[in-house]
Amino acid sequence: MHFEPSRIDGVVLIRLDVKSDTRGGFARTFCVEEMATAGLPFTVVQANVSRNIARHTLRGLHYQRAPHGEAKIVSCPRGRIWDVAVDMRADSPTYCQWQGFALSPGSDSAVHLPSGVAHGFLTLEPDSEVQYLMGAAYVPGAATGVRWDDPAIGIDWPAVPAVMSDVDRSYPLLVA
Numbered sequence: 001m002h003f004e005p006s007r008i009d010g011v012v013l014i015r016l017d018v019k020s021d022t023r024g025g026f027a028r029t030f031c032v033e034e035m036a037t038a039g040l041p042f043t044v045v046q047a048n049v050s051r052n053i054a055r056h057t058l059r060g061l062h063y064q065r066a067p068h069g070e071a072k073i074v075s076c077p078r079g080r081i082w083d084v085a086v087d088m089r090a091d092s093p094t095y096c097q098w099q100g101f102a103l104s105p106g107s108d109s110a111v112h113l114p115s116g117v118a119h120g121f122l123t124l125e126p127d128s129e130v131q132y133l134m135g136a137a138y139v140p141g142a143a144t145g146v147r148w149d150d151p152a153i154g155i156d157w158p159a160v161p162a163v164m165s166d167v168d169r170s171y172p173l174l175v176a
Contacts, residue, residue, distance in 0.1 A: 071136065079129060080128060152173065
């Protein structure tokens, strides 16, 4: 595994080291020791999967308020997504900044998001699947989010969402 820091502190693109032969490929997708050596200590406490039927389905931008913040590692084993991280840590020098990543099986990569960073994605193909390794359990009362189209953040999505939940659509703007 190779770790590429992003412009948001703690958000790291994880490039898999794929070994290929006539059978196909093999890659380690998670290793506690390699994560710790890279300065990303991570304990998996929950694993989730999101199956998305339609192209241009938007999920997010979600995170949990302290003290229930949840770090996560996100990958896309089927389909293709535009994955977005938004720094919601008020004391961070990159507060309200975002970064996007193209994830698919062929990208051989995943994204590590630290606690306090909101996460969302837009599917770019139908039948896209997203897997999450979670560093903390989900706490419904701590769940919150950021509007996908908040002008204070200015995310450059590759397409207008065609499908999203009412909850994701109704998050308030940061500056009203």
